[in-house]
Amino acid sequence: MSDNHLSEDLLKNERITNIILDHWNDIKGLNHFPKESDLDTAYLEPLLDNCFLIDVEGIVNGKYNYKFIGKSVLNSYGSDLTKVIDIDAPSPLTQKDKIMDLLHSKRPVIDDGSFKNINGDIVRYHQCLMPLSIDGYKIDSIFGGMFISIHQK
Template identity: 25%
Template sequence: MTDGRMRVMGGSPSARAAVSPLPTPRGEVRFEASAPEGWLLEALGYWRRQRGGRRWPRRADIDPIDIPALLPGIILLDLVGAPPRFRKRLVGSAIVEKEGGDTTGRWLDECVNPSIREEVLRQHREAAEAPEGNCYRVAFTGADGKLYSYQRLLLPLSGDGQRVDMLFGGARFLPPVAARR
């Protein structure tokens, strides 16, 4: 699923998305391809079971009744056009809390911190093209000096079995830790 790639992007206190309880990054934002951990492993297992023998599961295969404990961290994105643009179809309550508001129905490129927008969009396009999507750990130091990190898992869905038309995944937010001095 991942090849261990790491990307480092610049960040600035003035560059941020809409109001967000996550603090503004101070300095660089690190992106590292990683294997899913915690409940994201459950989401990946569910996606694989729903896929069955097909290349990708359909949106209709993803039933919230099957995964109630995962719903707060789940996201569904529509892929629109070519190259794809990503519209948030469903945003779980834990993500809404971290984003500082409900971004359901909004375009991803309008919601992401401008300093990391291109990298985040690249990762979403990558997930739509990879057989089993991708997972990245994102880490940054906030203005408060604490280290913040989360993991984002993105998995392809296809209504016709030929092309990816949605992404299913989630974000697992880790508790902030005091930065080492």
């Protein structure tokens, strides 16, 4: 897939969440879940600022350990975040119910909503969370992408 590139037309007219969900389905093939190494970062490169990767193991300990957080996702919070975020923080990156839905259903979850960032701005988002696995059966990480709209106070 790395020979393919996202066209500017597709990037303008298609939601980020739809593009990454299509990619997830393509790389999943006949497996239950794709592997993290199956993600085609060259293909996804124009979208990576709006993406994140969560280590599932950290959720058990009450923290979200991020392997990767894109620049647009970070900027939506109004300041830099650490790569470990408390599970009680009010934001789409820490919505425990959506993460639990994914872990129980073992299927991608699409969600939208809004939150107030550290600057008091209202951030509206549409996101897709997708399970990844090392062995094809046990979910070990979650790949997500967000369309973000910031409305300054």
